[in-house]
Amino acid sequence: MRFAAGLMLAVVLLAGAVATAQPAHAPYAPAEVRVEDATAVRRLAAQEVSIDRVRAGRARVYVTLEEFAALEAAGWEIEWIPDEATAAWKVLHEQGLKADDPLLSYHTFAEMTALLQGWATQYPEIMRLTSIGTSVQGRALWMVKITDNPDVEEDEPEFKYIATMHGDEILGTEVMLDLIRRLLEGHGTDERLTGLVNETVIWIMPMMNPDGWEASPPRRFNANNVDLNRNFPRWACSDANTTTGRQVETAAVMNWSATRFETLSANLHGGEMVANYPLDECSTCNNFTCTVSISQDDDVFQAVSRAYSFAHGRMWQSTDFADGITNGAAWYPVYGGMQDWNYRYMGCMEITLELEDVKIPPVQSLPGLIAENREAVLAYMEWVHRGVRGLVRDAHTGAPLAARVRVAGRAFTTRTNPAVGNFHRVTIPGTYTLTVEADGYLPATIADVVVTAGGATRVDVNLVREGANAFDAWAVH
Numbered sequence: 001m002r003f004a005a006g007l008m009l010a011v012v013l014l015a016g017a018v019a020t021a022q023p024a025h026a027p028y029a030p031a032e033v034r035v036e037d038a039t040a041v042r043r044l045a046a047q048e049v050s051i052d053r054v055r056a057g058r059a060r061v062y063v064t065l066e067e068f069a070a071l072e073a074a075g076w077e078i079e080w081i082p083d084e085a086t087a088a089w090k091v092l093h094e095q096g097l098k099a100d101d102p103l104l105s106y107h108t109f110a111e112m113t114a115l116l117q118g119w120a121t122q123y124p125e126i127m128r129l130t131s132i133g134t135s136v137q138g139r140a141l142w143m144v145k146i147t148d149n150p151d152v153e154e155d156e157p158e159f160k161y162i163a164t165m166h167g168d169e170i171l172g173t174e175v176m177l178d179l180i181r182r183l184l185e186g187h188g189t190d191e192r193l194t195g196l197v198n199e200t201v202i203w204i205m206p207m208m209n210p211d212g213w214e215a216s217p218p219r220r221f222n223a224n225n226v227d228l229n230r231n232f233p234r235w236a237c238s239d240a241n242t243t244t245g246r247q248v249e250t251a252a253v254m255n256w257s258a259t260r261f262e263t264l265s266a267n268l269h270g271g272e273m274v275a276n277y278p279l280d281e282c283s284t285c286n287n288f289t290c291t292v293s294i295s296q297d298d299d300v301f302q303a304v305s306r307a308y309s310f311a312h313g314r315m316w317q318s319t320d321f322a323d324g325i326t327n328g329a330a331w332y333p334v335y336g337g338m339q340d341w342n343y344r345y346m347g348c349m350e351i352t353l354e355l356e357d358v359k360i361p362p363v364q365s366l367p368g369l370i371a372e373n374r375e376a377v378l379a380y381m382e383w384v385h386r387g388v389r390g391l392v393r394d395a396h397t398g399a400p401l402a403a404r405v406r407v408a409g410r411a412f413t414t415r416t417n418p419a420v421g422n423f424h425r426v427t428i429p430g431t432y433t434l435t436v437e438a439d440g441y442l443p444a445t446i447a448d449v450v451v452t453a454g455g456a457t458r459v460d461v462n463l464v465r466e467g468a469n470a471f472d473a474w475a476v477h
């Protein structure tokens with residue numbers, strides 16, 4: 001019924017009648033805007049509407065009635081389109097959330113919670129489950145930690161996945177639940193999975209927007225009608241890197257990230273199939289003329305994005321994106337997205353994975369869709385073990401330090417975990433110069449660091465306190 005009402009509303013609007021009041025359950029609805037060229041896409045992005053996809057000269061946006069009217073008045077060619085998530089949800093409600101294998105089926109928030117709590121009890125040696133905050137409607141924001149010695153800080157790289165920050169893009173949650181289960185069951189029996197668990201601190205947030213998924217029908221936005229992937233601090237728009245005024249889900253991820261040291265991550269979406277890498281923002285705020293926004297780590301981002309796409313069943317075969325990857329701004333600019341925030345503010349390289357054209361696929365297709373991501377989620381994660389790693393310590397005391405590590409020519413900074421002093425900087429093979437800095441210490445420069453295609457090159461660095469005498473300086477490196 002709600003779906004039919006939505007269609008009626010669209011028809012009325014297109015006929016130019018006076019807009020009726022917004023339906024309370026769906027303040028935003030999908031529409032398509034004609035975008036004749038790349039400049040038009042950028043002009044549309046500058047209107048602060050939530051663009052979801054650009055394909056074949058059409059941009060899919062999620063807009064209110066007012067936004068729709070404003071765009072139309074400004075001369076944009078715009079029309080409402082059926083909400084495929086709503087239609088898919090109707091089918092799911094009629095047929096149920098479960099396929100033959102209940103594990104390879106859709107999970108409600110309550111079912112997911114029970115599953116995660118059960119696993120945390122069953123695998124206490126390698127799993128911890130914590131809530132890093134609560135959603136607008138009070139649901140737990142679950143964060144899973146999987147590693148050996150989960151209560152001990154160790155010299156291991158940290159990696160994270162975050163799924164379903166858009167509540168109607170649910171496939172990522174099921175791919176993550178499948179990954180969690182494989183890691184838990186495979187530890188001690190599968191050599192590759194055992195190695196990953198033992199040598200990596202793996203963080204997985206299977207559902208960042210539980211209120212969006214639990215809404216009927218599921219919604220892109222959180223319960224305050226905010227697109228969480230436009231709610232992070234904007235670099236180009238001189239936005240302060242604080243949680244002030246942000247949504248509780250956004251603030252929870254920001255606050256949690258500030259306590260951890262992951263250096264590679266991905267966030268999982270649906271509605272297209274492509275690996276999208278930074279930068280999403282153009283170099284200046286709402287720039288109409290930028291056609292691509294290349295970071296200093298473009299070589300790394302392209303490599304890790306291909307690692308996912310080439311290991312995926314179909315992504316690499318894309319006819320819309322070469323190799324199934326794209327620079328974010330080259331597709332359409334996003335301001336306030338999570339991936340740019342991770343890269344520019346947090347020392348974590350993040351990409352955005354669009355897993356499937358359909359946001360809520362039929363439940364019968366879930367086993368196949370999950371399976372075609374199984375190799376990719378591991379192949380991507382394994383990149384956290386490439387590049388350069390090491391320990392940064394006080395040259396005199398050997399104490400681990402809170403330090404910042406940079407590759408010469410690149411602004412991106414990797415932070416050490418001060419409890420251990422370890423850093424992990426992903427690079428592609430090559431020869432690099434590292435600079436290592438810590439407050440109160442003389443900076444160190446290490447040249448000719450050779451990185452191969454194998455495991456990370458180890459570079460341990462001992463820093464000398466500022467003001468130490470000349471003899472002490474010999475202790476460097």
Ligand SMILES: [Zn+2]
Nearest residue numbers: 166169269270
């Ligand atoms: Zn999304």
